[in-house]
Structures are given as structure tokens and as C-alpha cells.
Amino acid sequence: MSLTSSSLRIGIAGLGTVGAALARILSRRREALARISGREIMVKAVSARDRSRERGLDLSGARWFDDPVDMAKSAEIDLLVELIGGEDDPAKSIVEAAIGTGKAVVTANKALLARHGAQLAGEAERARVPLAFEAAVAGGIPIVKTLREALPGNEIIRIQGILNGTCNYILSRMETERLPFAEVLADAQRLGYAEADPTFDVGGFDTAHKLSILTSLAFATRIDAQAVHVEGIASITPLDLAMADELGFRIKLLGVAVRTQDGVEQRVHPTMVAKSAPIAAVMGVTNAVSIDADAVGEITLVGPGAGGEATASAVVADIADIASGRLSPPFGLPVGELAEPARAPMQRHEGGYYVRLSVYDHPGAAAAIATRFGERKISLESILQKGRARKPAPSLGRGSAENAVPVVLITYATTESAIRSALDAITADRHIAEPPQVIRIERD
Amino acid sequence: MSLTSSSLRIGIAGLGTVGAALARILSRRREALARISGREIMVKAVSARDRSRERGLDLSGARWFDDPVDMAKSAEIDLLVELIGGEDDPAKSIVEAAIGTGKAVVTANKALLARHGAQLAGEAERARVPLAFEAAVAGGIPIVKTLREALPGNEIIRIQGILNGTCNYILSRMETERLPFAEVLADAQRLGYAEADPTFDVGGFDTAHKLSILTSLAFATRIDAQAVHVEGIASITPLDLAMADELGFRIKLLGVAVRTQDGVEQRVHPTMVAKSAPIAAVMGVTNAVSIDADAVGEITLVGPGAGGEATASAVVADIADIASGRLSPPFGLPVGELAEPARAPMQRHEGGYYVRLSVYDHPGAAAAIATRFGERKISLESILQKGRARKPAPSLGRGSAENAVPVVLITYATTESAIRSALDAITADRHIAEPPQVIRIERD
Numbered sequence: 016m017s018l019t020s021s022s023l024r025i026g027i028a029g030l031g032t033v034g035a036a037l038a039r040i041l042s043r044r045r046e047a048l049a050r051i052s053g054r055e056i057m058v059k060a061v062s063a064r065d066r067s068r069e070r071g072l073d074l075s076g077a078r079w080f081d082d083p084v085d086m087a088k089s090a091e092i093d094l095l096v097e098l099i100g101g102e103d104d105p106a107k108s109i110v111e112a113a114i115g116t117g118k119a120v121v122t123a124n125k126a127l128l129a130r131h132g133a134q135l136a137g138e139a140e141r142a143r144v145p146l147a148f149e150a151a152v153a154g155g156i157p158i159v160k161t162l163r164e165a166l167p168g169n170e171i172i173r174i175q176g177i178l179n180g181t182c183n184y185i186l187s188r189m190e191t192e193r194l195p196f197a198e199v200l201a202d203a204q205r206l207g208y209a210e211a212d213p214t215f216d217v218g219g220f221d222t223a224h225k226l227s228i229l230t231s232l233a234f235a236t237r238i239d240a241q242a243v244h245v246e247g248i249a250s251i252t253p254l255d256l257a258m259a260d261e262l263g264f265r266i267k268l269l270g271v272a273v274r275t276q277d278g279v280e281q282r283v284h285p286t287m288v289a290k291s292a293p294i295a296a297v298m299g300v301t302n303a304v305s306i307d308a309d310a311v312g313e314i315t316l317v318g319p320g321a322g323g324e325a326t327a328s329a330v331v332a333d334i335a336d337i338a339s340g341r342l343s344p345p346f347g348l349p350v351g352e353l354a355e356p357a358r359a360p361m362q363r364h365e366g367g368y369y370v371r372l373s374v375y376d377h378p379g380a381a382a383a384i385a386t387r388f389g390e391r392k393i394s395l396e397s398i399l400q401k402g403r404a405r406k407p408a409p410s411l412g413r414g415s416a417e418n419a420v421p422v423v424l425i426t427y428a429t430t431e432s433a434i435r436s437a438l439d440a441i442t443a444d445r446h447i448a449e450p451p452q453v454i455r456i457e458r459d
Numbered sequence: 460m461s462l463t464s465s466s467l468r469i470g471i472a473g474l475g476t477v478g479a480a481l482a483r484i485l486s487r488r489r490e491a492l493a494r495i496s497g498r499e500i501m502v503k504a505v506s507a508r509d510r511s512r513e514r515g516l517d518l519s520g521a522r523w524f525d526d527p528v529d530m531a532k533s534a535e536i537d538l539l540v541e542l543i544g545g546e547d548d549p550a551k552s553i554v555e556a557a558i559g560t561g562k563a564v565v566t567a568n569k570a571l572l573a574r575h576g577a578q579l580a581g582e583a584e585r586a587r588v589p590l591a592f593e594a595a596v597a598g599g600i601p602i603v604k605t606l607r608e609a610l611p612g613n614e615i616i617r618i619q620g621i622l623n624g625t626c627n628y629i630l631s632r633m634e635t636e637r638l639p640f641a642e643v644l645a646d647a648q649r650l651g652y653a654e655a656d657p658t659f660d661v662g663g664f665d666t667a668h669k670l671s672i673l674t675s676l677a678f679a680t681r682i683d684a685q686a687v688h689v690e691g692i693a694s695i696t697p698l699d700l701a702m703a704d705e706l707g708f709r710i711k712l713l714g715v716a717v718r719t720q721d722g723v724e725q726r727v728h729p730t731m732v733a734k735s736a737p738i739a740a741v742m743g744v745t746n747a748v749s750i751d752a753d754a755v756g757e758i759t760l761v762g763p764g765a766g767g768e769a770t771a772s773a774v775v776a777d778i779a780d781i782a783s784g785r786l787s788p789p790f791g792l793p794v795g796e797l798a799e800p801a802r803a804p805m806q807r808h809e810g811g812y813y814v815r816l817s818v819y820d821h822p823g824a825a826a827a828i829a830t831r832f833g834e835r836k837i838s839l840e841s842i843l844q845k846g847r848a849r850k851p852a853p854s855l856g857r858g859s860a861e862n863a864v865p866v867v868l869i870t871y872a873t874t875e876s877a878i879r880s881a882l883d884a885i886t887a888d889r890h891i892a893e894p895p896q897v898i899r900i901e902r903d
């Protein structure tokens with residue numbers, strides 16, 4: 016890459032929503048960007064699947080490449096922006112071709128980074144080129160810059176984020192309109208907030224990709240996306256949201272990374288957060304990340320997690336940093352100094368739990384259940400029983416949902432293994448009509 | 460300043476809460492900081508008023524200077540941290556001595572920057588040394604970095620911030636406990652959240668200093684602290700907070716800077732914000748800043764605005780940026796390229812208003828008041844009258860507060876001058892028993 020003060024020549028691979036927005040912003044902010052970074056930033060090459068598609072862009076100064084790898088290798092650009100997506104080729108070969116031929120790389124590709132981030136950072140380090148990815152996590156929120164540059168005086172204790180707008184939109188509407196998951200999902204699909212195949216979003220996998228990137232930045236470890244414990248939101252019911260509300264909580268799909276004695280615990284699951292927590296107030300498609308750190312305390316960043324212009328805004332920030340010569344190692348430290356991740360096993364997770372049981376309305380059931388928790392030294396902070404069953408259960412362990420009544424228990428801090436063991440025992444006792452619902456509580 | 464990879468030698472002027480926290484963080488994060496910035500960061504000199512005071516710090520490697528200006532000039536340091544405060548000397552001479560002898564400067568001094576920021580940035584630019592001040596605004600929140608580096612693709616439309624923890628603490632307690640201003644202030648003073656002379660905080664002046672710095676960063680203008688319209692929170696009553704609540708608002712002391720057709724409007728005043736706005740959820744001493752920008756939309760940063768460790772965390776971030784060679788002009792652009800501020804006059808401010816009147820309970824009063832607004836084309840969104848007066852007013856324009864009833868009006872967008880003119884007319888009509896309460900509404 017040219018580090019002279021001459022112009023910085025950009026090649027954009029991918030002209031979807033984000034790529035088109037990027038081209039528009041680079042055009043309308045051309046003068047401002049030149050003043051800010053001290054050099055002109057020009058789109059000199061583009062590559063996308065369909066050349067003929069009308070995008071409303073003036074790309075007359077840019078050369079068209081049918082093959083993005085050719086563009087990545089071309090001597091006509093100094094910096095490649097990868098906006099194609101996907102964890103493997105063509106995105107990976109494009110990025111590697113650019114790095115291998117001495118170009119700076121800016122990417123919004125969280126899947127690629129989650130899988131190959133440490134390897135690509137190593138290649139960029141050896142080639143002495145910048146690799147930047149602000150847009151890969153939480154769209155327009157400057158969370159990567161914050162973790163990489165704003166907190167060097169801190170040991171990070173925990174990050175927790177609402178990193179998937181689709182899930183937060185669905186949970187927000189389920190809560191405010193008291194609708195079941197399937198109905199809101201269908202509506203979100205109609206409105207374009209959810210994909211035809213929603214698994215990647217509602218199953219928590221998109222959040223897991225993004226979390227693994229933040230974990231690496233926060234804890235100076237190599238990315239370990241495989242270590243993330245992942246649960247989605249499909250099991251959440253309007254009843255859970257109503258119970259949460261009554262108990263002073265909201266339910267959010269969070270990505271959480273915590274430093275523990277056993278290593279870094281990375282998990283994605285529906286989470287009970289106190290209504291007073293800043294992250295609890297974040298509704299709809301908005302994203303948010305809260306960072307707990309030893310010196311600064313808690314800081315929270317809130318903003319749009321997706322959308323063409325918002326995501327392109329983050330891409331432009333990376334480009335301007337590179338144009339200005341403001342460089343950081345991709346994950347904050349040279350790759351060789353990133354620690355091998357020590358995975359904290361999920362069974363040892365410690366925290367409070369919300370447990371909702373569908374309990375047969377039968378004398379002695381409550382006492383028997385309480386005993387199972389007590390045997391495992393699980394203390395209960397509150398118990399909430401709503402009404403009575405439509406019909407009492409005919410006898411122990413027999414009947415259907417209509418013979419059962421919802422009972423919600425909030426536990427004090429305990430371990431995942433203790434909870435699982437207690438619930439196994441309660442299930443074996445045949446006091447419950449349905450599998451238990453378990454939602455972890457994240458304390459402030 | 461030495462830009463080699465040798466160690467970076469720090470001198471700290473001021474060892475109060477922030478200075479002591481800084482020394483502690485630089486000590487406990489010594490190894491991590493060396494890895495992050497690629498060079499060792501060492502405290503080599505300190506200066507404070509009282510040498511004998513026990514601070515619990517090991518400063519054995521640092522030379523003591525009785526005169527901080529001598530320290531600033533000393534060849535034994537590369538970077539000076541100014542934590543003395545105050546808009547003039549000694550802080551100003553210390554910073555100028557450091558710049559004049561080629562040192563990098565990091566300061567947390569908002570008053571100094573509000574008054575002399577553009578001048579000092581010019582001196583730093585001529586001397587080719589960095590001048591950084593993340594800690595000067597909103598403590599541990601990385602708002603300076605965000606405005607300077609994270610949004611180059613955006614035209615900023617508006618910044619609004621809760622920038623003074625004392626005011627937010629007082630308003631939060633007034634709201635939740637329904638207590639009058641004076642009582643909560645006295646309590647805050649007892650608890651150390653407010654100064655013995657609270658004018659600087661509760662009068663809005665501290666917020667104005669911080670706002671003027673953010674305005675310069677956001678709108679690429681020279682700092683113009685004199686242009687800030689300032690109102691404090693002493694006039695806010697529990698009744699206003701209760702009325703706000705009923706109407707779906709919270710009252711916050713905000714610093715707001717908005718781009719208008721007439722230039723940049725800078726104002727500090729109690730503000731009605733919709734409860735759904737992210738900034739509305741921020742309670743207690745916490746600070747927050749929301750940025751509206753054309754590409755990214757709205758992003759909000761929330762965190763501790765004060766406190767030794769939180770503020771020192773921001774100072775360390777500046778030091779690490781400088782140690783790593785990640786440099787930006789202090790206000791984002793070379794000083795010569797910052798625009799002269801075009802002040803938007805407050806009379807032309809446009810927005811909605813909350814107006815609380817103490818209206819004599821007399822037939823025709825409501826109609827007469829509505830007429831005065833109507834004459835000025837001010838449309839009313841809602842009118843709220845609570846109960847009736849204890850005694851009806853004896854006659855037009857006569858009586859006391861006990862003959863009056865509170866009436867709250869929410870207007871649609873209008874101008875400051877129209878509101879003032881309407882209220883002057885209503886006062887002249889002698890329909891109100893007390894001066895009107897006027898609170899501007901900030902829409903999402």
C-alpha cells in the first residue's frame with residue numbers, strides 16, 4: 016500500500032446495499048474526506064455479480080472487474096473493500112489476494128473473520144498491511160475501535176451485546192404486542208427484517224460470529240468461534256416475556272463474553288436483564304454493546320446494527336483511519352501475542368436462572384420441587400405461581416398441560432450443572448407436564 | 460517528542476483523584492500497555508501542590524518537580540499530562556511550556572479547552588506535537604475519539620448530551636422521590652456529588668464547556684464557548700417532572716448542538732426528552748451523548764462521566780494512541796481548516812415547548828391564553844390542567860397562587876421568539892399568578 020500523501024485508490028468488491036451506500040458516501044463526502052485524511056480517497060475499481068444492474072451510482076471513474084480476485088491483485092488500487100460476505104471463497108481468496116499483493120483490506124464480513132480472523136490477521140501482519148473490520152460487528156456502532164483503542168488502561172471483565180437486529184425486533188414485538196414467536200417471525204419476514212431462512216439469525220449463530228470477534232478484541236485471545244455456546248430465541252413464549260416483566264426483567268438475545276477463573280466464557284442465549292440496565296432499553300432492530308472494565312466501569316454503545324448507510328459509515332471510518340496512517344493491529348496486538356483461548360466450559364457457568372415449569376396441580380408438587388433445588392444448594396430468590404390448573408392432576412405424574420400450572424422460579428447465583436441436575440431430578444419425579452424453560456440471568 | 464520505539468516518558472501535573480488513578484493504572488497495566496503500544500510507558504516526573512501528602516503511590520521512579528512548568532519544559536519527559544484544571548494559569552502555562560519544548564500533551568481540562576482550545580491546537584500544530592483530551596468530556600466515554608475518528612463518512616446533524624453527573628443525579632432523584640431541587644441539592648452536597656458552591660454545575664456552565672468542545676469536533680468549527688445559550692436546573696420543580704412523566708417525557712439537563720440554516724445552535728438547558736429516547740433512560744451520575752448523523756443515524760454512548768479511574772482510563776487511551784503513533788489533529792482538522800463559528804441566534808430556535816402556567820381560575824382565562832398562542836400561529840399538541848384552584852380568582856388578574864391552577868401546554872414546533880412573545884402577552888393580560896415555566900422539547 017502506498018503510504019505517501021498521494022490519493023488512496025479504493026476497489027470495492029460487492030455492490031449490494033452496503034457497497035452502493037459506500038460508493039455514495041465516498042462521492043458525497045469526497046472533499047470532506049480529503050480534508051480529514053489529508054489525501055484524496057477515490058473509488059478506482061468495482062466488482063459485483065451483475066454488471067448490468069442499475070444501482071443509481073456514477074462509477075464512471077472506476078474500472079469494472081468481472082473477477083474480484085483480479086481486482087484485488089490489480090496495481091490500480093491501494094485498498095480493497097470486501098463486501099461480498101460468506102466465510103469462505105470467494106471472500107477469502109479476494110482478501111488473501113489483496114493482502115498478498117500489498118493492499119490494505121477493509122471488510123464487513125463477520126463470518127469470514129469468525130472463522131479465519133487470526134489467520135488473515137497473521138497474513139496482513141507479515142505483509143505489513145492494515146486489515147480493518149469495524150463494519151463486521153454492530154454495523155454503525157464504533158465498537159471495534161472502542162475495544163481496540165479506547166480501553167488500553169482497562170482489564171475487560173465482561174462484554175454483553177445485542178448484536179442481531181432481527182432477534183431484538185422479534186423479542187421487542189413479542190413483548191409489546193404479546194404475540195407468539197412464529198407470528199412475529201412471519202411478519203418480520205414479510206417486512207424484510209428476517210430472511211426466508213431465518214435460522215442463522217434466530218438460532219443465534221450470527222450473534223455468535225460477532226461475539227467471537229469482540230471476545231478476541233476484549234480479551235486479547237485468538238478468535239475461537241467454535242467455543243461459543245449458542246441458543247436461539249425460538250423457545251421464548253409471550254408468557255416468559257410477561258413473567259420477566261413482572262419480575263423486573265426484559266428478555267434479550269445477548270452475546271456475552273466473561274473472563275472467569277477457567278478462561279473466557281462465550282455464550283449466546285436469551286437472557287434476563289434488569290430493566291434498569293442500559294441494554295434493556297434497546298428495542299427494535301437497534302444494537303447495543305455494554306462493556307464492563309476495571310477502570311472505567313460500564314460503558315454502553317447503542318446504534319444501528321445494520322442498514323446500508325450505517326454499515327458503510329463504519330467502512331468509511333476504517334478507510335479514513337488507513338488513509339490517515341492511524342493503524343492498529345487487527346485484534347489490538349500482534350497475532351503472536353494473542354493468547355490461545357482458554358475455554359470456560361458451560362457446565363461451570365455461574366449465575367442466576369429463571370426457570371419456568373409447567374407443574375401438575377397436585378398436593379406436594381411445590382414442596383418436592385423445592386426439595387430438588389435445596390438438595391443442590393440452589394437458593395430461590397422468588398417464586399411466582401399464576402392461578403391454578405383448569406383441572407387438578409388426576410394423580411402424581413399424570414395428566415396433560417390442562418392439569419398443570421406455570422410456576423416461575425428465580426434462583427440466586429448457582430452453576431449450570433446444578434440447575435441441569437435439579438431439573439433432571441424434577442423431570443424424573445414426573446411433576447412437570449412439559450420440558451422446563453430455562454433462561455439465564457445477567458446481573459448488572 | 461521522541462517517535463522512536465524507545466520508551467515514552469510521562470510527566471503528570473496534578474496528583475488529585477485523577478492523577479493518582481492515572482499513576483496506579485500506568486503501574487498495574489505497565490506490561491499490557493507495552494505490548495499494546497509496542498513501547499514502554501513510564502511515569503518519569505510528577506508535580507503537585509503538596510509533596511508530603513500520602514497518596515498510596517509508588518512514585519520512586521519519578522522525579523518530583525515543585526514547579527509544574529519546569530517539569531513541562533524538562534528534557535526528562537516526552538509527554539505531559541495536565542490534570543490541574545482551571546481555564547488559565549497555571550494550567551495554560553504548563554501546557555504551553557510543554558508544547559513549546561516539543562512534548563506531546565494530554566489534558567482533562569475542559570475549561571482550558573473551552574476557552575483556549577483553538578489557540579492551543581494551533582500551537583501544537585506548529586510544534587508538530589499531539590494534543591489530546593478524551594478525558595475532558597464525559598469522563599470515561601470515548602466520545603472525542605468517536606466524533607474525531609469514527610464518523611468521517613457522516614455529516615453530523617445534532618449532538619445532545621447529558622454531560623454533568625451532578626445535574627443528572629439531582630434531576631433523577633427529584634423525579635423518583637418527588638423532592639424539590641433545594642432539598643436534593645443539599646443532600647448531593649452532603650454525599651459529595653455536588654460542590655459547596657454548586658453554581659458551575661447546576662447553572663449549566665460545566666455542561667456548556669464540554670458542549671463547546673463537542674461542537675467543534677462535530678461541526679469542524681473553532682471552539683466558541685461564548686456562543687452557548689446556558690440555563691441551569693434550579694427552576695425545575697417536582698410538578699414539572701410529574702407533568703413530564705404524564706406526557707411521556709423525562710426532563711434532563713442537555714447540552715445540544717444542532718446544525719441549522721443560520722449556523723450552529725449551541726444550547727444548554729433543561730430539556731423534555733421522550734421516554735423512549737436512549738438518553739432518557741440515563742439516570743444518576745451517568746453521562747450520555749447521542750449523535751445524529753446522516754449516514755449512521757443515531758448512536759448513543761453511555762458511561763461514567765467522572766471519577767478518578769474512569770477519567771484516568773480516558774487519559775491512558777490518549778497516551779496509548781500517542782505511544783502507538785495513532786495521531787489526529789486535536790479537533791479533527793488542521794486548525795486553519797476549522798470554520799469560523801456561525802452562531803445561530805437563540806430567538807430563531809425552532810422546536811416544541813412545554814409551557815407551565817399558573818392560571819387564575821377565572822372564566823375565559825383558558826380561551827384568552829389559547830388566543831395568544833393562536834395569534835402567533837403556535838399550534839398546541841396537548842393541554843393538561845390538573846384540578847381546580849382552592850379558591851376561584853376574585854377578578855381578572857387578581858389573586859394569589861391559591862386562586863390559580865397549573866395548566867401545561869405542549870406546542871408543536873414553533874420559534875423561541877414566538878413563544879416569548881405569546882408569554883409576554885399572556886403575562887400582560889394578567890391571567891397568570893407566577894412567571895411561566897418554559898422547557899424546550901428535543902424530538903427524536
